[in-house]
Amino acid sequence: MDTFALVVTIAVALFFTYTNGFHDSANAIATSVSTRALTPRAALAMAAVMNLAGAFLGSGVAKTVSEGLIQTPEGSKGMGILFAALVGAITWNLITWYFGLPSSSSHALFGGMVGAALAGGTTVYWDGVLEKVVIPMFVSPIVGMLAGYLVMTAILWMFRRANPHKAKRGFRIAQTVSAAGMALGHGLQDAQKTMGIVVMALVIADVEDYGDPIPVWVKIVCAVMLSLGTYAGGWRIMRTLGRKIIELDPPQGFAAETTGASIMFTTAFLFKAPISTTHVITSAIMGVGATKRLNAVRWGVAKNIVLGWFITMPAAALVAAGAFGVVHLAFL
Template structure:
């Protein structure tokens, strides 16, 4: 059962990769700074590299529910604990696939967190609400707000600095700059999202009695990094169209401003606050902020409203699916 849960966790990591591939490269592809396949290959490699930059976010994921309480001694207790972890993954994967099908850039991170909370509540496992508030809820609001404001400020500054330059020369220069900003965004995505799967795998190992504490084994880092890189290379074209074109028609300077600010927010949240924030929320709000510098009506707020609704629904929806799965599976446990 431990092997099954670990494999399903890596499947989630793979779906996270193709679901969130657009986060790193949609702006660069839509502005033609990079071709789709080159962008995906670059994002996949840097997702893998980013996964090696730390494990503090993984430890935060482990701290959402009582990890010590999952460290059971009998086979029946271990099966019960592993079912909780499995239910969390089923909730997250289900919501990922639903939003991917409809091309909605929702958060894989918050789907996983919602799944963990839903499974924890359904099983009467202790949920650490202080961790949820400090590391999830507050950063969940803060990171999109920062993404919007910083992208708006950076784009305003770029417009003033290059106000006398020829548009064709500006676009050509910022297409090259977008290669760097997209790379930074892909690195930040690996730093954030691969660690979340590492955290859930360690939970499964603890639940099965194969690990103690919150340290992340080397093989877990390798497996999670590889799975998210493979998923990213497979590409999430439906969501890419939403981020790259449906919110606003981007030009290279706006794409650069959105990617650069979103990547900066991801690094600060992961390295400074150890908070598992959403790369999707951050880049989407940054695109809105950069686009709003043209005029607020240039942003297609109807599309943006639908995205925000998906953000709000993600955690409770994944939690509900996880809770239902737990209640369905519980009678079959020893």
């Protein structure tokens, strides 16, 4: 196997993680920044540390990504398929970042993998795609919205006699913990997705076997690239989540973050399902906002976000298939 092709593919995988930081790391801290519970600098530092910690908490999601969605392709063609999958995911990430849409980096990656695999004649495990990607794609936003609504309703009932100013001040402090939980869950989920891709590249290159533990250097570089991406470009997505869907206050931010973090930990540990941080936190914000009044949520913005969810996988798949065609003609 050409070492150069392996190095290039891993570098592109890490760049995908960097673009993922534009989207999903921003999601993890957007609510805390928008409610002024944390300053942007403090939120970024906290997200960096917790992403790194989350990356070391498990490997179930990485295993699903590397083994459960497509058959591991072989040789130079296999590396070309993986490269094309990443190009499809990165292209869609950059497009949606430019327009400030919190589209799912996870589903861009999965769409890229399926599109490149189909173009390259590699088997797609449709049962795995359905069970680990499509079903969670529909279920997690519904759970996020309902859970966000219920958590916020419980908070409103529990603190109904509390002094509003003191309660907000207390929840602003509590958001430090809930935001840390979101960032930890994001590291657990999204760092592992890129780990799975890097492990697949190493297996194709015959450097690693699937039975081997994930190398420590892979965990570290994936987590670090997530944090760098957050710092470089996360502000557009933060504005959409923190301001355009609903004006959040600290109790609402705490409820949304607590809901999102709980769902991410549950799916990672119990189901090993690579769910979208974007879907979970966005739907949780909608559910939380609906407790105030239904028209407090800017449903027009929410509709555009949901539309982005549905077109992400097909769009990334088409780009990836086209990218494989170019790679095949030029190099294979």
